[in-house]
Amino acid sequence: MNYKLLIADKIAKATELNIDDVQKLIEIPPKPEMGDFAFPCFQLAKVFRKAPNLIAQELAEKIDKEGLDKVETVGGYLNFFVNKSSFSKNIIEKILTEKENYGHSNIGEGKTITIDFSSPNIAKPFHVGHLCSTAIGNSLYKILSSQGYKCIGINHLGDWGTQFGKLIAAYKRWVDEEALEKEPIKELLRIYVKFHEEAEKDPSLEDIARQHFKNLEDGNEEEVRLWQKIKDVSLMEFNRIYDMLNIKFDSYAGESFYNDKMDAVVEELKEKNLLVESKGAQVVNLDEYNMPPCIILKADGASIYATRDLAAAIYRKKTYDFYKNIYVVGMDQSLHFKQVFTTLKLMGYDWADNCVHVGFGLVKFADKKLSTRKGDVIFLEDLLNEGIARAKQAIEEKNPSLENKDEVAKKVGLGAVIFTYLKNNRERDIIFNFDDILNFDGETGPYVQYSYARAKSILRRAQEEGFAVNPDYSKLTSSEEFELTKILSSFNEAILLAIEKYEPSIVTRYVIDVAKAFNKFYNLCPILSCEDSGLKAARLKLVEASTYVIKNALALLGIEVVDKM
Numbered sequence: 001m002n003y004k005l006l007i008a009d010k011i012a013k014a015t016e017l018n019i020d021d022v023q024k025l026i027e028i029p030p031k032p033e034m035g036d037f038a039f040p041c042f043q044l045a046k047v048f049r050k051a052p053n054l055i056a057q058e059l060a061e062k063i064d065k066e067g068l069d070k071v072e073t074v075g076g077y078l079n080f081f082v083n084k085s086s087f088s089k090n091i092i093e094k095i096l097t098e099k100e101n102y103g104h105s106n107i108g109e110g111k112t113i114t115i116d117f118s119s120p121n122i123a124k125p126f127h128v129g130h131l132c133s134t135a136i137g138n139s140l141y142k143i144l145s146s147q148g149y150k151c152i153g154i155n156h157l158g159d160w161g162t163q164f165g166k167l168i169a170a171y172k173r174w175v176d177e178e179a180l181e182k183e184p185i186k187e188l189l190r191i192y193v194k195f196h197e198e199a200e201k202d203p204s205l206e207d208i209a210r211q212h213f214k215n216l217e218d219g220n221e222e223e224v225r226l227w228q229k230i231k232d233v234s235l236m237e238f239n240r241i242y243d244m245l246n247i248k249f250d251s252y253a254g255e256s257f258y259n260d261k262m263d264a265v266v267e268e269l270k271e272k273n274l275l276v277e278s279k280g281a282q283v284v285n286l287d288e289y290n291m292p293p294c295i296i297l298k299a300d301g302a303s304i305y306a307t308r309d310l311a312a313a314i315y316r317k318k319t320y321d322f323y324k325n326i327y328v329v330g331m332d333q334s335l336h337f338k339q340v341f342t343t344l345k346l347m348g349y350d351w352a353d354n355c356v357h358v359g360f361g362l363v364k365f366a367d368k369k370l371s372t373r374k375g376d377v378i379f380l381e382d383l384l385n386e387g388i389a390r391a392k393q394a395i396e397e398k399n400p401s402l403e404n405k406d407e408v409a410k411k412v413g414l415g416a417v418i419f420t421y422l423k424n425n426r427e428r429d430i431i432f433n434f435d436d437i438l439n440f441d442g443e444t445g446p447y448v449q450y451s452y453a454r455a456k457s458i459l460r461r462a463q464e465e466g467f468a469v470n471p472d473y474s475k476l477t478s479s480e481e482f483e484l485t486k487i488l489s490s491f492n493e494a495i496l497l498a499i500e501k502y503e504p505s506i507v508t509r510y511v512i513d514v515a516k517a518f519n520k521f522y523n524l525c526p527i528l529s530c531e532d533s534g535l536k537a538a539r540l541k542l543v544e545a546s547t548y549v550i551k552n553a554l555a556l557l558g559i560e561v562v563d564k565m
Contacts, residue, residue, distance in 0.1 A: 035079030052076025108149030121158030139504035157254030165213025366433035388413035419445030472534030
């Protein structure tokens with residue numbers, strides 16, 4: 001039973017207001033003594049032309065009290081106290097019936113959402129900054145899919161540009177095929193850096209690189225073959241990391257995919273009289289939107305990112321007929337996307353309003369070991385392996401006899417890193433410190449995973465005892481039991497808020513709250529040692545319900561659970 005909906009229905013009937021509008025106003029009070037749900041009457045003052053406290057008092061008398069213990073008024077608030085035993089029974093049974101589907105809905109059925117995320121550059125290191133887009137995008141994909149939306153995950157690879165002329169020139173001169181086989185990205189990075197060093201001594205290399213890129217654009221067989229090889233070995237490397245993180249994409253259509261689609265965009269802009277000349281370049285003037293012009297063609301006639309992104313958005317709309325088109329890209333690209341979306345609108349595409357830039361901050365390191373010299377990059381794989389190694393060390397200290405230590409360490413280490421990336425508001429910078437993120441007692445991935453493992457351990461022991469008694473939910477009367485049940489009941493609300501704000505951290509914060517409430521309940525309410533069999537059974541059902549919610553919430557973040565830790 002959805003208690004928020006039940007209360008909204010009661011208020012709507014008493015006021016003749018729209019039930020959806022009422023439901024949006026219902027709050028969870030900060031303290032249990034203020035009730036389980038609260039309805040502020042301030043916004044009704046204009047409608048009923050009465051003081052909010054008078055409206056609250058009148059509604060308290062009018063409202064149908066069935067399913068509620070009491071309704072109180074405090075100032076302009078209407079506070080609802082639900083019947084604890086029926087509430088607990090309804091919520092726990094709902095979770096145990098729906099299991100892995102608890103929290104899910106079909107509100108997005110029939111709607112497609114394209115999510116452009118991760119998008120590393122070919123032949124460049126997959127570094128720690130890429131995990132922001134990768135983790136946020138993957139989580140949004142899972143969160144939206146859980147509500148029935150059809151999601152299309154797009155890895156818009158950086159697989160085109162003048163740098164490929166330099167790479168081909170470097171490849172022909174200095175590549176070590178054996179090193180390329182073993183560590184493709186490191187070898188490609190080495191020859192790319194070497195090209196720049198050599199070009200300083202011999203500037204004619206730049207001309208050779210330009211010719212290689214022109215040959216590539218013209219479809220010359222040799223250049224296309226080398227470009228494809230560089231792309232293939234890079235993707236093999238990237239896919240190893242995606243496999244490690246258990247991330248999949250529906251499309252790898254990158255920059256090169258739109259090469260033959262940009263001329264049509266330029267022609268359309270010309271036909272619609274949107275192109276003007278500025279310093280030799282062709283631009284769309286955005287003065288009236290307080291933005292610099294959107295550059296479409298540079299002075300030398302070359303197209304730039306905006307042209308490609310316009311072509312990509314138009315292609316995605318035609319191909320997928322998206323309901324929303326999301327770009328998970330750093331905050332530093334905020335202006336770029338505003339320019340692109342505004343240009344689409346000027347082209348007459350009203351669906352531009354459904355294009356969304358989901359920005360994020362930077363990754364900073366507190367760890368000395370991971371802080372590098374300016375200009376160097378930290379490879380993401382090194383960071384992930386460090387997380388796994390440290391998790392294994394922590395497990396060795398905590399539980400040396402644990403089976404499958406390597407498998408558990410992998411899930412805990414990767415989970416700790418992903419959790420950190422998704423813990424705070426995505427627009428804030430991430431301060432990365434391994435001592436903090438692998439703390440089993442803090443607001444961390446391992447803390448939540450440990451809470452799950454603890455709950456599973458209780459259930460295993462109950463099963464070993466052969467304990468099987470019908471639960472008596474009327475005995476779940478302690479504040480710890482009720483608070484935990486209440487938090488479990490609000491899972492779907494957390495998901496919907498995360499969708500509204502494109503903010504996976506809402507789910508992360510929610511699962512921390514579940515783990516905290518579970519541990520408080522575990523510490524203060526005897527479970528296996530409880531002498532009242534009906535209460536013991538009810539508490540075990542509450543433990544089981546908690547495991548489903550923790551598992552389901554972590555799954556939305558792209559994190560796996562462990563049964564033993």
